[in-house]
Amino acid sequence: MKPGLLTTSAELSKTDPRVKLIAAKIKKENARPEALIEILHTAQNAYGYLPMNVLSYITHSLHLPPSRVYAAVTFYHFFSLKSKGEHTCLVCTGTACYVKGAQAILHELEKQFGIKAGHVTADQKLGIQVARCVGACGLAPVVVLDDVVEAKVNADQIIQEIRAKIS
Amino acid sequence: MTTLDIYIDDKPLKVEPGKTILEVCRENDIDIPTMCHLDGLTDVGACRLCLVEIEGVNKLQSSCTTKVSANMVIHTQTERLKRYRRITTELFFAERNHICAVCVANGNCELQQLGYKVGMDHIRYPYLFPSCEVDTSHDYMVMDHNRCIMCTRCVRVCGEVEGAYNWDVMNRGFNVRIISDFNTPWGESGTCTSCGKCMHACPTGAIWPKSLSGEQLHKNPEMISELVKKRKMNL
Numbered sequence: 001m002k003p004g005l006l007t008t009s010a011e012l013s014k015t016d017p018r019v020k021l022i023a024a025k026i027k028k029e030n031a032r033p034e035a036l037i038e039i040l041h042t043a044q045n046a047y048g049y050l051p052m053n054v055l056s057y058i059t060h061s062l063h064l065p066p067s068r069v070y071a072a073v074t075f076y077h078f079f080s081l082k083s084k085g086e087h088t089c090l091v092c093t094g095t096a097c098y099v100k101g102a103q104a105i106l107h108e109l110e111k112q113f114g115i116k117a118g119h120v121t122a123d124q125k126l127g128i129q130v131a132r133c134v135g136a137c138g139l140a141p142v143v144v145l146d147d148v149v150e151a152k153v154n155a156d157q158i159i160q161e162i163r164a165k166i167s
Numbered sequence: 168m169t170t171l172d173i174y175i176d177d178k179p180l181k182v183e184p185g186k187t188i189l190e191v192c193r194e195n196d197i198d199i200p201t202m203c204h205l206d207g208l209t210d211v212g213a214c215r216l217c218l219v220e221i222e223g224v225n226k227l228q229s230s231c232t233t234k235v236s237a238n239m240v241i242h243t244q245t246e247r248l249k250r251y252r253r254i255t256t257e258l259f260f261a262e263r264n265h266i267c268a269v270c271v272a273n274g275n276c277e278l279q280q281l282g283y284k285v286g287m288d289h290i291r292y293p294y295l296f297p298s299c300e301v302d303t304s305h306d307y308m309v310m311d312h313n314r315c316i317m318c319t320r321c322v323r324v325c326g327e328v329e330g331a332y333n334w335d336v337m338n339r340g341f342n343v344r345i346i347s348d349f350n351t352p353w354g355e356s357g358t359c360t361s362c363g364k365c366m367h368a369c370p371t372g373a374i375w376p377k378s379l380s381g382e383q384l385h386k387n388p389e390m391i392s393e394l395v396k397k398r399k400m401n402l
Contacts, residue, residue: 052349065332065358066348074337074350 012057018046026061033062049080085120085127087146087165094133096140108155125166173239188230189217197243202370203318204231205388207395214318215255219243253285261292264313271384272372304354307377308366315373317343321365324391333359
C-alpha cells in the first residue's frame, strides 16, 4: 500500500464530532463491508458531501477495495464527492415542472447567482442542483430549498428567499 | 445422473442440469458471439451479444446467464438475433473512439473480429465521440478508455483471479469508466500487483503493454481460463 493512499483516522481530526459519528456507525455495524452504503449515508449527513479523506478512512475501516467504494459512491446520485454549499437550491426539471416553466426559473437562478446547475458559488454559500423529479408533480413548479419543498414557485420569490438565507 | 432434454435450433440434446445455455452451445459447436464472457470468470450478461430466443419466453435472454431447464426450446440463429447482433456490434463501435488503423490490437482484436463476423460493413448510428482519457501512468501498461467497451473482463479477472480488486466501474450510463482505486492514475495504485491479467483479459486494445507499437499486440485470454482451472487442481 503506497503511503497517503489510505488514510487512517489519525489524519482526520479525532476530536471532530463528525469523525466520531462515522467511527461510531462503523463500530455499530461491526465494520461489515455490506454496511458500506449505510456508513456512507452517515458520512454524507455529517459532512454534506463525501470528502476523499473520509472515503479513505471508511475504505480502510471496512477492508474494502478503494475502487469498490468509489464505484458505489459514483453509482448513486444521492452521494456527492463535491461540497454542495452551505445552502442548497434544488430545481425540479421533471415533466410537470418543465411544463410549468422550471427551465426559466433555473436560467434566472443561474444568471442571478452566476453559477451553473451542479456548481457552488465561490464563497461556498449556495449550490444549485437539478433533479429529474422530486415526486410532487401536483405542486409544480417545485424548488427544494435546504430540504424544504417550495410549491408553485416563481423565480423572483425564490431569489428573494435565497438572498435572505445567504446574506 | 439426471439429464435434461432440450432443443437447440431444432436439434434434440441431452444436457446436465446447472449448465448455462452458452456452455451447452459451446460444447455442441453452436456458434454464439460473446464479448464479456471469458471462461473461468463469472458471467454478467453485459455485452448482450449472446442473446437467444426461448420459446414461451417473451424477452430475449442472455445465454451466458440463463441456465438450461427441462424441455427448453432454444433458437440461436434466427434472422432477428442476427440483426440484433449486428446492431449491438455497431453500437460498440459508435459509442467510443475505435480506430483500428492506429490501434496496437489491429488484426488481433476480438471487437474487430466480431465486426467481420456479423458482417458489419458500415455503422448506421451517429458516433458519440466521447472525450476519453488515456492513462499512461503505469510503468509498463497503458489504459486507453477510447477503446474500452465496458465488458468488465479486467474488473472481474482482477478481483476473482488475482484478488487485487484494482479495477471497478464508476458512474452510470454514458459516463461509465473503468477506474483504478479512487479514480486515481493506474501508476499510483496501491492495490495493483502489475500482474498483467487484465491486459490479457481485455478483448480490445484498451489495455496494452507500453513496449509495443502498431499491430504487435497478441493477447492470450485462454491463459486466464487455464489459470482458473489449474488453481482448482490439487497437484
